[in-house]
Amino acid sequence: MTDTSAAPPDSTADADAALKDGSRIAVIGGGPAGSMFTYFLLDMAERVDMRLDVDIYEPRPFTKPGPAGCNMCGGIVSESLVQNLAVDGVWLSSDVVQRGIDSYVLHTDVGSVRIATPNDEMRIGAVHRGGGPRDVTEAKWESFDHHLLSNATERGAKVISTRVEEVGRANGHPTVRVKGGEPVSYDLVVVATGVNTSILKTFEGLGIGYQRPKLTKTLIREYYLGEDVIAQTVGTSMHVFLLNIPRLEFAAVIPKGDYVTMCLLGDDIDKELGDAFASAPEVRAIMPEGWDAGAASCQCLPHINIHGVEKPYADRFVFIGDSGVTRLYKDGIGAAYRTAKAAARTALFEGVSERAFRENFMPVCQSIHGDNRIGEYAFVLTRIAQRLRIMRRAIIAITRDEQANGRRPRLSGVLWDIFSGSAPYSDIFRRMFDPMLAVRGIAAMPGVLVSTIRSTELAPGPFRHSDPGTPEVKA
Amino acid sequence: MSEAALGRFYEDGEVIVRQGEVGDCMYVVQDGVVEIVREADGHEIQVGSAGRNEVVGEMAIFDRHPRSATIKAKGRARVLTLDKRNFLRRINEDPALAFRMVETLSRRIRLLNDQVVALQAQLDQRDG
Numbered sequence: 001m002t003d004t005s006a007a008p009p010d011s012t013a014d015a016d017a018a019l020k021d022g023s024r025i026a027v028i029g030g031g032p033a034g035s036m037f038t039y040f041l042l043d044m045a046e047r048v049d050m051r052l053d054v055d056i057y058e059p060r061p062f063t064k065p066g067p068a069g070c071n072m073c074g075g076i077v078s079e080s081l082v083q084n085l086a087v088d089g090v091w092l093s094s095d096v097v098q099r100g101i102d103s104y105v106l107h108t109d110v111g112s113v114r115i116a117t118p119n120d121e122m123r124i125g126a127v128h129r130g131g132g133p134r135d136v137t138e139a140k141w142e143s144f145d146h147h148l149l150s151n152a153t154e155r156g157a158k159v160i161s162t163r164v165e166e167v168g169r170a171n172g173h174p175t176v177r178v179k180g181g182e183p184v185s186y187d188l189v190v191v192a193t194g195v196n197t198s199i200l201k202t203f204e205g206l207g208i209g210y211q212r213p214k215l216t217k218t219l220i221r222e223y224y225l226g227e228d229v230i231a232q233t234v235g236t237s238m239h240v241f242l243l244n245i246p247r248l249e250f251a252a253v254i255p256k257g258d259y260v261t262m263c264l265l266g267d268d269i270d271k272e273l274g275d276a277f278a279s280a281p282e283v284r285a286i287m288p289e290g291w292d293a294g295a296a297s298c299q300c301l302p303h304i305n306i307h308g309v310e311k312p313y314a315d316r317f318v319f320i321g322d323s324g325v326t327r328l329y330k331d332g333i334g335a336a337y338r339t340a341k342a343a344a345r346t347a348l349f350e351g352v353s354e355r356a357f358r359e360n361f362m363p364v365c366q367s368i369h370g371d372n373r374i375g376e377y378a379f380v381l382t383r384i385a386q387r388l389r390i391m392r393r394a395i396i397a398i399t400r401d402e403q404a405n406g407r408r409p410r411l412s413g414v415l416w417d418i419f420s421g422s423a424p425y426s427d428i429f430r431r432m433f434d435p436m437l438a439v440r441g442i443a444a445m446p447g448v449l450v451s452t453i454r455s456t457e458l459a460p461g462p463f464r465h466s467d468p469g470t471p472e473v474k475a
Numbered sequence: 476m477s478e479a480a481l482g483r484f485y486e487d488g489e490v491i492v493r494q495g496e497v498g499d500c501m502y503v504v505q506d507g508v509v510e511i512v513r514e515a516d517g518h519e520i521q522v523g524s525a526g527r528n529e530v531v532g533e534m535a536i537f538d539r540h541p542r543s544a545t546i547k548a549k550g551r552a553r554v555l556t557l558d559k560r561n562f563l564r565r566i567n568e569d570p571a572l573a574f575r576m577v578e579t580l581s582r583r584i585r586l587l588n589d590q591v592v593a594l595q596a597q598l599d600q601r602d603g
Contacts, residue, residue, distance in 0.1 A: 094480035
């Protein structure tokens with residue numbers, strides 16, 4: 001690392017730190033955060049008649065199947081992100097959205113309940129981040145990451161398909177060097193590498209106050225079922241599970257074209273925990289007869305960011321998406337969108353100095369950060385529900401009752417927002433303590449207690465998609 | 476049009492919003508075309524149409540008046556609903572989200588200006 005600049009960190013003169021015609025920007029990482037940053041920066045620059053040169057450093061070919069072309073995640077485009085992208089004019093074709101999701105089904109050992117979107121509309125997108133699972137021979141879809149990267153290149157960005165080896169500073173400007181190349185100077189470096197890379201360590205040694213985020217591991221598996229079988233079994237719902245399996249916090253099964261994706265969150269996640277979950281009766285109940293839990297097409301154990309970076313910016317540097325601040329457990333792509341757009345807006349209209357990012361970009365990160373702290377409490381409550389059967393019974397009973405009697409979807413709405421990641425955690429948490437919800441809880445208790453006593457005699461029946469008795473609740 | 480895609484399908488002539496209703500949503504056309512018609516004295520007058528990626532029904536979100544026109548599918552159309560609450564919250568954080576809305580409204584005013592000029596010319600011709 002070289003730093004020949006004599007200037008202290010916060011002293012980039014604001015006039016020099018404004019982008020102007022011909023300014024050069026390096027975006028390291030061409031996943032959703034990097035591509036969306038570039039797209040919005042170039043879109044806004046065009047509106048103010050400014051010409052900028054953007055280089056996106058991305059060695060992965062996102063059209064390739066298997067790990068080589070994949071950015072490893074559950075691949076959910078949340079309800080709010082779907083809507084924001086639509087307003088922004090970023091059209092997601094049916095080749096990109098592998099499955100529109102119109103409902104959530106919550107599964108517990110004491111029953112299941114389906115929570116549908118208003119209007120029975122497909123409001124959530126399930127996407128493949130790369131070219132698809134390892135065993136894909138003929139891709140029937142377009143990779144989400146490739147689609148966004150194409151949007152950025154159509155706006156005029158250049159993709160450099162080489163891995164970045166070194167990032168440095170010279171004469172007050174950041175530099176980027178690829179293998180076998182000379183350092184190239186930029187006016188701004190945008191770091192959008194995600195967290196599953198060793199390059200993030202480089203930035204800690206740069207003296208810009210960056211420290212990597214805290215991470216945890218997740219498990220993602222893809223199973224081939226075929227589109228027709230999926231239509232008859234998993235359907236157009238995202239299935240979420242509140243099961244009392246040790247170390248498991250949260251699990252979901254998401255339909256996507258010919259595949260279903262299984263996503264697990266928890267402590268010390270490993271293959272064994274994945275196997276334990278896949279063999280749970282509640283999971284087998286939604287899968288086709290004779291399904292082989294051991295026959296996964298693809299599996300990975302990527303890291304996710306669970307505690308964002310304290311200072312995701314410096315003079316001429318900004319960290320977006322997972323390499324900066326993201327939402328806890330949910331809607332990582334939505335957080336990438338928010339931080340990418342805030343960084344683009346700041347760089348274009350306020351400049352690329354540390355002060356500009358602190359005053360204009362950081363508030364968005366702080367808003368996500370603060371909301372995550374509230375989210376931690378909301379997840380404590382779901383953890384309690386996971387351990388307490390009586391609470392699981394109450395959740396199922398209240399949600400079913402809301403539908404059967406056409407009541408306001410107080411709990412259904414809370415559950416929908418927790419699963420979908422569509423609303424801020426602060427909003428969800430406030431609604432969790434709605435006095436009317438407590439009244440419903442108390443009203444449901446006699447029934448819950450009776451069924452708890454009865455359960456010593458009767459085993460609960462698992463959920464089947466075709467089960468006509470499965471109640472549907474509008475969120 | 477894939478059945479798995481985002482939004483909801485509306486069949487030819489199916490009404491998405493009706494004139495006079497109170498609305499808290501706007502819409503983005505994903506596939507196909509929707510037409511905007513104004514009902515007056517039992518007649519329907521088409522005042523516009525919108526195709527892929529275009530926003531419709533946004534006026535009720537901003538001016539909080541009842542729907543000024545009916546929006547219905549022209550042929551089969553796929554349409555995504557956008558909630559007022561989410562949208563306004565996001566504009567608060569990200570004013571750039573309003574750029575395209577302003578663009579949409581500007582385009583519509585241009586279109587209206589053209590229509591006014593065309594109608595005026597017709598009137599002048601008739602009177603003259």
